[in-house]
Structure formats: structure tokens, C-alpha cells
Amino acid sequence: MMKRLSVLAIAGLLAAAVTLPAEAQKRQIKMSTIAPGSSMYLVMTTFANLVNQGQKEFEITVDATGTATKHMVDVARGSIDMSMTAPIAIAWMKKGTRVYKKLKGVKELAKKLRVVYWFPAGPYHYTVYEDSGIKSLADLKGKKAFIGPPSGGALVTGLAFVKAVTGLSPKTGDFKSVNLNFASALQAFQDRQIDVYTIACLDPCAQLQQVAATSKIRFLGLPNAADLRKTPALKKFFTPLGRINGVIKKGAYGDAQANEADVHSNGAILGVTAREGLENEIVYKMTKLFWSNLESIRTSAPYMDAVSLEFATQKGNMEFHPGAVKYYKEAGVWKQ
Numbered sequence: 001m002m003k004r005l006s007v008l009a010i011a012g013l014l015a016a017a018v019t020l021p022a023e024a025q026k027r028q029i030k031m032s033t034i035a036p037g038s039s040m041y042l043v044m045t046t047f048a049n050l051v052n053q054g055q056k057e058f059e060i061t062v063d064a065t066g067t068a069t070k071h072m073v074d075v076a077r078g079s080i081d082m083s084m085t086a087p088i089a090i091a092w093m094k095k096g097t098r099v100y101k102k103l104k105g106v107k108e109l110a111k112k113l114r115v116v117y118w119f120p121a122g123p124y125h126y127t128v129y130e131d132s133g134i135k136s137l138a139d140l141k142g143k144k145a146f147i148g149p150p151s152g153g154a155l156v157t158g159l160a161f162v163k164a165v166t167g168l169s170p171k172t173g174d175f176k177s178v179n180l181n182f183a184s185a186l187q188a189f190q191d192r193q194i195d196v197y198t199i200a201c202l203d204p205c206a207q208l209q210q211v212a213a214t215s216k217i218r219f220l221g222l223p224n225a226a227d228l229r230k231t232p233a234l235k236k237f238f239t240p241l242g243r244i245n246g247v248i249k250k251g252a253y254g255d256a257q258a259n260e261a262d263v264h265s266n267g268a269i270l271g272v273t274a275r276e277g278l279e280n281e282i283v284y285k286m287t288k289l290f291w292s293n294l295e296s297i298r299t300s301a302p303y304m305d306a307v308s309l310e311f312a313t314q315k316g317n318m319e320f321h322p323g324a325v326k327y328y329k330e331a332g333v334w335k336q
Contacts, residue, residue, distance in 0.1 A: 027058035029282070031082040031272075032071040034152075035182035036064050039122050039201035040084050040270060042303050047272065047290050050297070054289035058282060067152040069099050075275050076109035085115065085273035087242030087316050089153045094317075099151050113273045114321035116287060117312035121268040122202035122303075123246025124158055126220040127211070130258040132195060137220045138166045140175045145196035146185035147177055157243070158198050161266045164237040165222065182207075196220075200268060202303040203252045212256035219248050219257070221265035228264055241317055242269040269314075274321050283323025291331065309333045 033044040041064055048060040060082070071083035072093065092098040093110035100106040128134040134143065140162065147162065148155030159169065159177065168174035178185065178194055186207050189197035199207060211217055222228055228245050229235050237243065246267025250259060274283055291309060298304050313320075313328050315336050320328075328334040 026056065027282075029058055029060045029082065029278075030063070030080040031060050032063045032066065032074065032080050033084050034064065034066070034068055037206040038182060038199060039205065039303055040068075042206075042301070043119055043202075043307060044084060044272060046294075046297070046301055046304060047286075050293045051286045051289045054293060055285060057285070060286075067149055069151060069153055072113060072273065073100075073103070073106070073109060075273055076112040078275055078277065080275075081278050082116070082272060082274045085113065085271045085318065086121075086153055087269055087271075087318070088157065088240050090316075090318050091241060092153075098156060099153075112276045113318060114276050114278075114324075115316065115318045116272045116274055116283060116321055116324045117290075118269055118271040118314055118316060119307045120202065120244070120311060121200040121246075121270045122205070122306070123221075123248050123263075123267050124154075124161065124198060124200045124265045125205065125208060125248060126158075126162075126265065127189075127197045127199075127208060128195060128218050128220060129192075130216040130218050134195060134220070135218070137162055138168070139220075140166065140168055140196060142175060143195040144176045144178055144193075145198070146180055146189065146194055147196075147198045149181045149185075150179040154198075154200060157266065157268065160237055164231070164233040167233075186210075200246075202306055203248065204302065208253060212253040216256050216258050217253065219259055219263045219265075221248070221263040223261065223264070225264050228266070237266070243267075244269060269316070271316070271318070273318070276321070278321070278323075280321075280323040280326065283321045284326045285323075287324045287327040288330075291327070 031048060033041050035041060045062055048062050052059050068084040069089050072085055072089060074080045075083045090110060092100050093106050096106050147158035163169050170177040180188060185197055188194045190211060225245055229238055244267045246265045248263040250262050251257060313333050325334060
């Protein structure tokens, strides 16, 4: 975290009349993401690290607090430069629905966002302890479950998936959806204060590795991919742009994973967005540095295996930033 200089310290610097070091003169690009340890955090901090290491003109600083739905509004207003985004959240902004229902001017704000690249969120991991006796999503009845932070897109999506599969909803008292952030929910799950911990992540997920190190766990979902769209309710769930299938492979967490077969659940398309006014040349340099250096760290960052140029440049419901488009055209992957 950046330390704030006191008024006296600032006055002292001015009085000294010395030139600040080159490091301090770097242009600061503010980017927000969600909880440390999540795949979203890891993908975005990997992006920031590769960009920062590759040039000295500017520096991306990452703040990992709050929710993506709020961050997107901050980017549109220009108080930060970049954040995580999702097609479904963009759709909510454009229509002024869901978490944006009471936000004035949100439809205009949606027009000020530009995507830099898309990436997969990974499957939603509806996680329980094997000794809890919970074997399926239907067993959530009467339980305490963390599905996602309040006012976040993960909560809306996760609850919708559970309802589509089981018909259960906290609104009708079938189970309790606890209002915590990801970090607090993980601690509550480890303390056995809640029954279910949910996170969308690319395997191996650090939080789940942490739990699996000491306990046997089970992931809840469906037995095969065909079941994900088998009923009218599930077909409707997957209708919105950005919702995709997700699969957790058998043995992804070693012997600690109780599932005897792959688990199929929901996944999502996510992206990195920038404010429309962020300079084209800066976004171009960011995009080029990221993709040019990504291969060199894939071995040490296995969660990046699912991040590809083909996925990154797919058509969505948001305009691409011109700076990113310039690189994709140079790389020969732009097909829109």
C-alpha cells in the first residue's frame, strides 16, 4: 500500500528543491480487482507485473478491495483507469438493472468502458467438507452457504445457478446466503461456521489448495456437461451472454478431493476493462507487453494456461479499446 506523505514531509521535499528519482516520476495507472488469491486477482496481477517489468514509462498499481460491479462504475467515471469486467455486468449497466437499478446515469457510464482482453473465470467451485454429509446442491437446504460477496456479480450468478439446478433460494428460506467478502468467507469456512464456500477460479485455486491441505473436500455440481443445459431452467440460466460451462477435473486437488469423477458447474467470461480516455499508446504497450511475455511464465503460473489470444479477442458486448485492437491486428489475431 502507498504511504501518504504528511504536510510537513511534503513541505520539506519542496524546500529541498531536489529532483525526484525517476522511479517516482512514473505515470501511475490505477487498476482494481477482487480478492487476493482469486484467479481474477492472479490473472490481473500477472498482467500488471509483466507490463511493469517490461517498461519504465508507467506503472500499474493494483488495489484488491471491493467488487467488480463497483469498480466498473469507477472506471467509467474516471476515478480509476482499469478494472475487471464481465459481459453480464455490462448488460446490467446498459439496461440499468440488478445491482445498478438505483444508480442514476448508469446507462451512459456503460458507454465509457473499453475491453482490453477477455479471459475465463474458471468453474464455480461450490465447496463443502466431505465429512459434512453434503453430497449435492440439493443438500444445501437448511444450510449456511457463501455464494459470493453482497452486491457482486458472483452472488447473483451463483444463486441463479443453484436455483436452476435445485429450485432452492435463500429468498424463500430454503438456505441462508451469508454476506461476507471472499477472505472472511474462507476463514468462516475453515472455522466450520458456514457449510459451503463458493469461488469461481482457474485450477489450481490457491484458496482451495489451502483448505485441501488439511481436510478432504467435495465440489458440488452435475455429473456431466449435458446435464448443464438439460432442463428449461438451466437453458434459461445459460442464455445471458458470458455464462459458460465449467468443469473441475477429477483429482485437481489430489487425494483431498472426494469426487470420483469430473464435476460440471457454471463458468463465466471475464475481462479487463479500461476507461475510454486512457491513451491508445499506453493500452497498446500494455497489451503487447502482456502477450509477448506471457509464455515465459506459464510454467510457474499454471492458472494462466486457460488465458489465450483466441479467448481474449472473442466478440462480446463491449467495444475493444483501440490501443488493444492495434496490437491484435499486428499479431494477426483480430477477426472482428
